[in-house]
Amino acid sequence: MTRQELKQKKIAVLMGGLSAEREVSLRTGKAVLAALQGAGYQAVGLDAGRDIALRLIEEQVEVAFIALHGRYGEDGTIQGLLEMMQIPYTGSGVLASSLAMDKETTKKILLYHELPTPAFQVYRKGDVLGDFLKKCRHFPLVVKPAREGSTIGISIVRDEQGLAAGLQDALQHDDHVLVEDFIQGMEITVGVLAGEALPIIQIAPKGGFYDYHAKYTAGQTEYILPAPLDSALYHRVQQVARDVYRVLGCSGAARIDFMVREKEFYCLEANTIPGMTETSLLPKAAQQAGLDFAELTQRILEDAGLGK
Ligand SMILES: Nc1ncnc2c1ncn2[C@@H]1O[C@H](COP(=O)(O)OP(=O)(O)O)[C@@H](O)[C@H]1O
Ligand SMILES: [Mg+2]
Known part of the structure; x- marks a missing residue:
């Protein structure tokens, strides 16, 4: 329209x-x-x-x-x-929205398309804990509910005991819990608007972990825009962000999160309704691309439709 x-x-x-x-x-x-x-x-x-x-x-x-x-x-x-x-x-439409909401399904689709994402195991409520712990050998690991956001229920664990506690915590939020390789490196996010990648933002939380507090409290996180990646890597990440958006079938605006370790990068998840608050990332990236908040909002609105 x-x-x-x-x-x-x-x-x-x-x-x-x-x-x-x-x-x-x-x-x-x-x-x-x-x-x-x-x-x-x-x-x-x-x-x-x-x-x-x-x-x-x-x-x-x-x-x-x-x-x-x-x-x-x-x-x-x-x-x-x-x-x-x-x-x-x-x-995004019904299918892309529900796929992206579920990190387990998202990661399986990324693997199918040979797009990079951290190695992972899934713990399902009722699985035998002892058997599961044996599969998780390389600490540190990240434990997260399959379907949650805003870093709710996520922990970084360094040993079996921590893993058991992290699983308990994540199970409060979902019956499926992802246990993922921890990627030590630079956190970045890429906004994609109508299939086109926006400038990449580096997220540097002052406390080291981008948790709920760091996400939504002004001054708790430094945002570096554009992210300091060499130009070949920068363009590869933008390409993969577009690919993630495409293989999940997204529409309108989305934001794809990655961790970068040296020349390798890994997709953590796709957010199909990126935040648009004063401290949010999509508006910052859009601004850098020359779109102010009102313009960004109208671009998203213009894409409204059915049957996507
Ligand atoms: N595999 C990982 N390696 C390192 N840090 C991670 C990993 N997974 C998550 N994190 C950290 O936890 C934060 C939230 O994780 P994410 O998967 O994006 O879930 P959500 O944003 O939906 O809560 C990330 O922004 C990042 O700081
Ligand atoms: Mg995230």
Whole structure:
């Protein structure tokens, strides 16, 4: 849809919702709503609770801008509801959203396409712990719930005891837990907008670990843009970021996270609804590419559709 057409439509920014990332989503949603209203769109904010279908009908919403993170927002469920209601929405479709939400499935698809990702094992609730521990020999390891975000339930473990504790913790969040090789190196993220890679950002958390606090507290993390990689490596990473976006079938904006160790790099995950708060990375990368926040928001909105 063109911007002119979209300005005639009732737009809802879906925010908040039911996931552990609710607070972050409210911040993203408010920033997006302000940008759309400021640019002359008829936009309202809707909290995506259990009554969201009713609210969409009551508000006569014609286009949905999804500013939700985590479960029931980034995982294909709200996308499925909007498909059924025939309300065009921003970002990835049902399948890409649910694939990207699940790190285990994402990594299996990356392996199939020979795209680099850290080696991993999956612990499923009920698996015999002793057998599993025997498979994990090379510490340190990273333990994370298969479907969560914002570094929730993630730990870096250095021995069997730590691994057992890390599994317990991650199992609070999901029945499937990934145990991944720890990649010591530079953390970077690559925004992809409509299939094109944005400038790469290096993430340098002051405390060494990019956890919830480092992610969402101003001043806790240094962001270096563009990331200091030599030009051949920089372009290879951007190419792989585009490939990850493509093989998962993403649409609109996404952000692909990587760890770089010397000349090798490994994809950690794809985020199909990147944060758009004051401290978020996608807006910083877009800015570097010459797109301000209002422009970025409108590019994402223009891509709204059904059946992706
Ligand atoms: N294999 C790994 N090696 C090193 N650091 C990791 C690894 N996996 C995760 N991390 C660290 O944990 C953070 C969160 O992990 P990630 O897989 O991106 O999950 P999410 O962002 O969904 O919580 C990363 O940003 C990175 O700092
Ligand atoms: Mg991440």
